Amino acid sequence: MLNHTTSYPPKRPQRRRGNKTTGYQLPRGRARARHRPGSSYVHHSQGFGSDTRRRAMRVRRGGGSGGRGSKRRNARWPYVLVIVGCAGLVFLASLIGYLNRSVTIELNGSDASVHIGATIAQVIEDEGFEESCNPGNLLAVDDSIITRGGGERYTVTLDGKDVDADDYDSVKLEGGEKLEIHDGGDVYEEHDVKATEIAPAITVKGSGAIGYVSQWGVPGRSEVWTGKLSGITADRGVVQEVQNCEVTYRSASPDDEDTRYIALTFDEGPSDYTQQILDILEEKGVSATFFLQGDAVEADPASAKAIAEAGHEIGSNGYSDTNYSDLTSDEVRSQITRGFDAIEDATGERVSLLRAPYASFSTENWAQCMDLLSGVVSWNLDSGDWLLPGADEVVETVVGSAGNGNIVLLTDNDTTGAQLVEALPDIIDQLKAEGYTFVTLSDLIATDEDFADVDLASVSMPEDAVLPNLPADDDAEGEE
Template sequence: MPNHITSYSTNARPRYRKNPGNQLPSGRRRQQRRKGAQYLRRSQGFGGRRRSGRGCGGNDRKTYALIIVGCAFLLFVASIVWYANRSVEITLNGEAAKVRIHSNIERVIADQGLEPSAGDLLAVDGSVLKKGAGTAYTAELDGESLSAEKAASVELEGGEELTIKDGENVFEEHDVAATEIQPTLTVEGTGPVAYVETWGQAGRSEVWTGRETGMVVDKGVVKEPVNAVVTCTSVLPSKKDAKYVALTFDEGPSAQTEQIVQILREKDARATFFVEGDKVSSNAAAVRAIAASGNELGVNAYSDTDLTELDASHVRDQLTQAFAAVEDAANTTPTLLRPPFAAFSNQNWADAMDLVSAVITWSVDSGDWLLQGATSVVDTVVGSVSNGDIVLLTDNDATAAQTVEALPQLIDRLRENGYSLVTLSELIAADKDLRDLIDVNNVGLPKGASLPKLEEQPDSELSE
């Protein structure tokens, strides 16, 4: 028998309570739940039973995040829609108005409640064929009238000035028999420099035949012609403290032309040479020397011919052939013309004004063609010259030797009297009014211009 004391009676076995939960407290709790009752699990919260997921509240956070992203996206879309349809301010019919951005004219009319009256459809005689069948409205945007097509496609951005008025009447479809009205020509003023001040533009008269009514109506002059104006003037240099004179040489090139060019180079002076086209090919080196030395080239025409006695085609031939000869020899195209004998009629202007930038005569004749000696030439020029004058000297084979003798003295005397010796282009540029009217680097008929037709009246000539 063991030698110890027990704490319980040895006459009865100890009793153990039945614990189906493997002795865990949760097992006892499950035992205590009533059948059919629903109980809230600790991990379940108030959102109902979870089907999956780890950790406490993991799926809840994802749901909230999706809601926030969705709201942000809706806000972004809403802002884009607002921006695309925002209002901008314009001036409408003289008053401030708000319109939706990118609106066209028709939308502005609808949104602003405008009610412009449509024009009518007219017969060719002006009578009304159908009320309200003209244009629905007229529109002007920032001072520019809009066609119906442009009014429908224009998009307003804000800040524009828009005027919307009633529509215009339109004529029935019709055939047009048009007659061109040629411009006339006037020559104004006096002086050695002549140029086109106003280019002629043809007018138009029309006869309409209505396709719907069959009416035939003479509309008369629907576009007035613009008459051409040639102005003759003198050069007036703008600088009060400077004096300019242009020496010009006619009828070259000669055997002495290159000597003349050399004298000008040594004296640091410049001049303008008017050459005859038919002499250029036989003395191309002299023409190249003129161009290379910084002096200026013009033409006398192709031959020593009175241009006033020629018809239009022959006048044009004389000028174009002369210009082409110089271009072939010196790779430069002159635009200045000194016609033989200084004779260039109104008819010549009407026939060939698009071929020249200016027609140049002279204001001082040296008289060298009289062959009275170099001293006479120098004294004549120096005694006659004034600021802005154009001096005539001759470079043909008969007078060139005298010219070569007189030229150094003439340059020295003119400089002693304060003159700068310049080309004709430089002389024209010295006149602030004239330099903007004559472009010696450009010839040709401007867009929309046409050559004039002389009225039946006595002709006049430009002369010295």
């Protein structure tokens, strides 16, 4: 058994003056110096419930830094590092496996497995197409063979589109593609080309009040080749077929059998009576279409703008009251464009719908100007107001002849204006009583599904289309 002695510090330590080197010291410092070797001492911190002293005891027993417990924890670190390293290797292996996974494509009609990101060139090599596919030939311009096997090495399509040989190494497969690889195709020697354009012709068909381009003309092409290797010259004939132009005339036939539609149209305005006409239409809740004459618009732009602001549809009646059959091609184009320009200047709207003066618009006019037009409209119910028969007769003519889908011709000029203002309210009231709904021309064609592809608000000429040629002896006019 150990020999214990007790050592208690004084209750109130006294500072004692030391030498000049050590300064002041507490008595306990000297007591420690006098402890006998081999003896154990019970200090005040032992067994008296102090948490701080208990922690100090744990440190002495190996629970603190530098003790046996610290060494055990340090001994675990290599295992932790091994586990972390293994987890990293597993993740890296998974990532590499994901990036190099296989995907399925359709190759020549059958499913095939390829590495994701594989190029077409790799598929050609892996699937043995280098041996199984035969290259095409190099041909002279007359189709004779210059070099067997000198053509394309392979014919490759991806999702139905041809792939150029220069792209075999860059196009990558991600899965789900449809790839076709077959024998190569023949190619022609380098050659000079002398091309001749084949202009489209024009055909006007049908009858009715609304004319429009149902098929635009696209030029064809014939070529003569001269080979740079063979020196042979060959007429290759038509290499691109011509698409002829077609103009169709029809009248609207509303699909809704329970509702009757009619369109009021006013020519030659604006006039001194235009505002009164607008007031009547507003009062009756009716929309209409105005074909404005360019020189009249320039004389009275405020009335033209009032028509637009009232929400009515606007077309052009040309620039002046001139029969187009008496004009040259350039003059007809000028009449049309000047009329459109005048309307745009007055209203801010660019229109492309035309009613030619006297409804005279020939096949030749179509060939000259179809690139300017969305449609050419005449009428199928002439009110006869331009004959000045009197308001009552105008009313009787319109109401007595009206039919579903009709386009009614009325005249807005200074000569007929007073008669029209008198007749218009009765026309509207009596047609409403008979069940008619008043619409603009665009709204009228919208009731007929046969006009589904027709837009009277804009020109729809494709970029590759051209104006057609007209035989010199063809003076036929489109039927109205």
